[in-house]
Amino acid sequence: MSSERTTSSVPMKWTELHDEIFVREILLIQPWSSKKASPERGEAWMKIATSLNSLETPTFRVTQRSVRDRYAVLEKKHKKKIRDENLASGISCQENEVDLGIDEIITLFHEADMEHERASKEKKRKLEEEASQAAEMRQQSLESFGETRKRSEFTDSEVKTAKRKRSSGSDMVLYLREKSEREAELKKKELEIMQQQTDKDYELKENDIKLRKEAMEVAQNQNNSVLNQLIELQRTQQQQFMQLMRHQQEQSSCMMALLNKLTSGK
Known part of the structure; x- marks a missing residue:
């Protein structure tokens, strides 16, 4: 249906x-x-x-x-x-139930959208900072490689051909060792950044769950408050109606008593 x-x-x-x-x-x-x-x-x-x-x-x-x-x-x-x-x-x-409800809903939408936007901007900022740090680390690694190559070329130009071959092999070993150490250090820092990001994401997720729970509790409390107001208004109206009915009954009783008295007098 x-x-x-x-x-x-x-x-x-x-x-x-x-x-x-x-x-x-x-x-x-x-x-x-x-x-x-x-x-x-x-x-x-x-x-x-x-x-x-x-x-x-x-x-x-x-x-x-x-x-x-x-x-x-x-x-x-x-x-x-x-x-x-x-x-x-x-x-x-005078506001009715729809007015009260819509006013509350508009406020909740506005506050929630502001919080979502703030969290999105914060996450974007952190990603940009991490990307900048990674780019800086790569640049430092390239600069170190350039300095090592210049030092190797300067040494090669001052020794004899036979020694140059031997020293070239030593410089290559030195360069590879330095490169390996730099790569290990870079990898370590990247892992640390990834771990920090994981911790931050977990913390943000926990905070988001907490905020949602608090928002739901606030909305539920406010909704209950509106319903309680409506119930109280209805109860007051019923009491007023009952008082009116009792008053009418009393008037009717008085009229009947008066009629009976007049009838008896006749």
């Missing part, structure tokens, strides 16, 4: 009840936990659409694209409402 609603060509009409359930689903799935424009965030929107289409009442006919478009509409309307209130001398209109 849900697939038929999803593939239907008839456009869906969004009501306030649809928007309320949609906002609750966004707060539950938390698409901002994934990086902007990433496949993971797209999967989160798809999960929201699938969950909505599975409902029987109210009926949804949505796709990944349509739920993202609907959120963009709600975000635009909410921001315009805030601007209008600010222009009207800061007068705040």
Whole structure:
């Protein structure tokens, strides 16, 4: 049944009840936990659409694209409402569940995107620093090789032909030994850099998991707070209604007593 609603060509009409359930689903799935424009965030929107289409009442006919478009509409309307209130001398209109939810979701998306961008820039900066260090080490190795070759040529020009052959072999052994030592040292430094990067990546991953967990806890607490406010409002309204009913019953009793008294008098 849900697939038929999803593939239907008839456009869906969004009501306030649809928007309320949609906002609750966004707060539950938390698409901002994934990086902007990433496949993971797209999967989160798809999960929201699938969950909505599975409902029987109210009926949804949505796709990944349509739920993202609907959120963009709600975000635009909410921001315009805030601007209008600010222009009207800061007068705040009464907010319903959709307004409260969208305001919270906009804030969570903004904070999460800022954190993802900061982490991406930090990772890029570290990679550039490591590449620069590796290039500098290679340059130092080439310069050492050039100095060794010049020293070998200078020695060859001062000795006799027979000795030159013997010294040439010694210089080659010296050069190969120095080269081997430099390569070993370079390899050691590269391994140290790789290990440092591995440790840093692990630390960043741990921090990212911690931040996501904290963000989920904050979102859950704030969502519970909104729901508690709505429940308290409903309870207050019910109490007021009961008081009104009791008052009406008391008036009815008084009227009946008065009628009985008048009837008895006659």
